[in-house]
Amino acid sequence: MTEQQALYKYCLRLGDNALIQSYRLSEWCSNAPILEEDLALTNFALDMTGRAQALLSYAGKLDGNNKTDDDLAYKRGERDFYNLLITEQPNGGFAHTIARLLYTSTFEYFFYTELLHSADATLAAIAAKTIKEIKYHKAHATDWVLRLGDGTEESHYRMQQGIDSLWMFTGEMFETGEADALLRDKNIAVDLGAVKSKWQASIAAVLAEATLALPKDEYMQTGSLQGVHTEYLGHILTEMQYLQRAYPEAIW
Amino acid sequence: MELVEKVGTIQEEHLKSFEEKIERGDAIEPRDHMPESYRKHLMRQMSQHAHSEVIGMQPEGNWITRAPSLRAKQILLAKIQDEGGHGLYLYSAAETLGITRTEMIEQLHSGKAKYSNIFNYPALTWADIGAIGWLVDGAAIVNQVSLQRTSYGPYSRAMVRICKEESFHQRQGYEIMANMMKGTKDQQAMAQDAMNRWWWPSLMMFGPHDSESPHTGDAFKWKIKRASNDELRQKFIDKTVQQAEVIGLTIPDADLKWNEAKNCYDHGAINWEEFHRVIAGNGPCNKQRMAHHKKVHAEGAWVREAAEAYRLKKGQ
Ligand SMILES: [Fe+2]
Ligand SMILES: [Fe+2]
Ligand SMILES: [Fe+2]
Numbered sequence: 001m002t003e004q005q006a007l008y009k010y011c012l013r014l015g016d017n018a019l020i021q022s023y024r025l026s027e028w029c030s031n032a033p034i035l036e037e038d039l040a041l042t043n044f045a046l047d048m049t050g051r052a053q054a055l056l057s058y059a060g061k062l063d064g065n066n067k068t069d070d071d072l073a074y075k076r077g078e079r080d081f082y083n084l085l086i087t088e089q090p091n092g093g094f095a096h097t098i099a100r101l102l103y104t105s106t107f108e109y110f111f112y113t114e115l116l117h118s119a120d121a122t123l124a125a126i127a128a129k130t131i132k133e134i135k136y137h138k139a140h141a142t143d144w145v146l147r148l149g150d151g152t153e154e155s156h157y158r159m160q161q162g163i164d165s166l167w168m169f170t171g172e173m174f175e176t177g178e179a180d181a182l183l184r185d186k187n188i189a190v191d192l193g194a195v196k197s198k199w200q201a202s203i204a205a206v207l208a209e210a211t212l213a214l215p216k217d218e219y220m221q222t223g224s225l226q227g228v229h230t231e232y233l234g235h236i237l238t239e240m241q242y243l244q245r246a247y248p249e250a251i252w
Numbered sequence: 253m254e255l256v257e258k259v260g261t262i263q264e265e266h267l268k269s270f271e272e273k274i275e276r277g278d279a280i281e282p283r284d285h286m287p288e289s290y291r292k293h294l295m296r297q298m299s300q301h302a303h304s305e306v307i308g309m310q311p312e313g314n315w316i317t318r319a320p321s322l323r324a325k326q327i328l329l330a331k332i333q334d335e336g337g338h339g340l341y342l343y344s345a346a347e348t349l350g351i352t353r354t355e356m357i358e359q360l361h362s363g364k365a366k367y368s369n370i371f372n373y374p375a376l377t378w379a380d381i382g383a384i385g386w387l388v389d390g391a392a393i394v395n396q397v398s399l400q401r402t403s404y405g406p407y408s409r410a411m412v413r414i415c416k417e418e419s420f421h422q423r424q425g426y427e428i429m430a431n432m433m434k435g436t437k438d439q440q441a442m443a444q445d446a447m448n449r450w451w452w453p454s455l456m457m458f459g460p461h462d463s464e465s466p467h468t469g470d471a472f473k474w475k476i477k478r479a480s481n482d483e484l485r486q487k488f489i490d491k492t493v494q495q496a497e498v499i500g501l502t503i504p505d506a507d508l509k510w511n512e513a514k515n516c517y518d519h520g521a522i523n524w525e526e527f528h529r530v531i532a533g534n535g536p537c538n539k540q541r542m543a544h545h546k547k548v549h550a551e552g553a554w555v556r557e558a559a560e561a562y563r564l565k566k567g568q
Contacts, residue, residue, distance in 0.1 A: 023317060026316045026317060026325075026329060027316075027317060029309060029313035029316055029329075029332055030309045030310050030313045030544065030548065031548050032548070032552065033548075033551070033552025033553075033555035033556055034552060034555070034556060035306065035336055035339060035340055035343075036340070037555075038309070038336055039333050039336045039337065039340075042316075042329055042332065042333055042336075043329075043333055045316075045329055046326060046329040046330060046333070049322055049325050049326050049329065050326060052322065053322045053323075053326075056322075069322055070321045070322055070323075073322055074320070074321070093551075094552070094555050146562070147558060147559050147562040148555070148558050148562075150562055150565065151557070151558025151559065151561045151562045151565075152554070152557055152558045152561045154554050154557075154558070155554060155555070155557070155558030155561075158554070236317075239317050239318055240317060240318065242318055243318060243320035243378055244320055244321075247436065247438055247439070249436050250320075250435050250436050250438065250439050251431065251435055252320040252321050252324055252378070252428075252431060252432075252435075
């Protein structure tokens, strides 16, 4: 693996995380419990689509085949996607979506804070733009976890369920592969070990304040670093890529 | 008897000062005295407008996950958020009349309050997203520009703010149609099909012919309504026909022709049977739209309750 190939894969992983999570959040359109929340969740989807666009455009340049952000988003198959499994899980109820947003936005907050210092100027610039949005996503998720955790008996129960059922997908966030090792040496990639301890401390503190129990470390499901996904991703791509696949000659 | 007479005199004075304000063209503000029927008319119209913004999110939301490019997805997401924002803004403006958002939503669910009939039509292909932006927002703008001069202050200010965004939507919708007309045969056919399905319902958005429309008298006298249904419809047709021609779309009206003497287009007969049928609840999506809104509202009850419980607990 060359440095360029490693960077390509690194950008795809970050871009795919943003793209697939944005897909899931955008499904909340006209489905949220209050209008304000409908706007907030789809606004996060918009932020993430923008981030995906920046990262996939950059990946397209590194690939050397003149691929565009849209080529990479709409013409890749499921085994070539590297998003974390947690991002593709169905929304479930509102508490479930909020649990996911707490896990991912807290991860992204510490991750992109580190990426600000990347030796790769493009990644550092993308991080600088996206970190402001992520701060807001994290604050919003934290706020809802507190309200639902410490709201009513029912909301407490639902929130705890969301927190518990997604826990098995959080281990993967800190998994590293060949690309990470190579890019760490060049000070391009983020040190996931450092992110992990900050993430754990932050999540533990929020859950404690929300009167929720921290799940126990049990089996952690992985696979996305090798492009091995859950069955849900295929359905997302089927829907997302439909027009590009059905009308390959068309420009939209 | 004396007291009754006194109250009667005060009411007469209030009505007189209200009518003078309207006459001078001053805005009526929430604290001003207004006849009960003026308030009722506005409540009905503004809540209907707010509900329309919100229900309109459904047909467009139907295409977010299938938007054909990252750029298209961003534009659509932003557009739908604008519409939701218009809904919020209009709900607040309507609340100045002494009704809560919760009550307005109850009225929507009971069928007492309506929303724009246009959203009872389905968004079937990606070209519909273009057609909705171009034609539906285009028609809404014509109406809303005239409402910028409506007599109720909060409503008029809402319209000024909203119109700026609506004209973006209209341009973005038109751009989708223009791109498709420059594209493959399949895309052109898709665009023309959307045009064929959305043209007539868009004309119906302006309501019945002036000769047929109820409520018009008071609404004009009080300067709530500033232009008639037919005047507004004509404006929309005249600006849109040319836009269609530029990109090669055909207007699905064999009787449409330029009237030199009147300096505007004459159009064919509108299918009022369809209009009344859809308004009465028998359009392609009436049941779907309302069932969806009710279901989401009911499913979200526990979240709203939790937020309220937390607020009380924390003394916020
Ligand atoms: Fe709007
Ligand atoms: Fe509108
Ligand atoms: Fe609009």
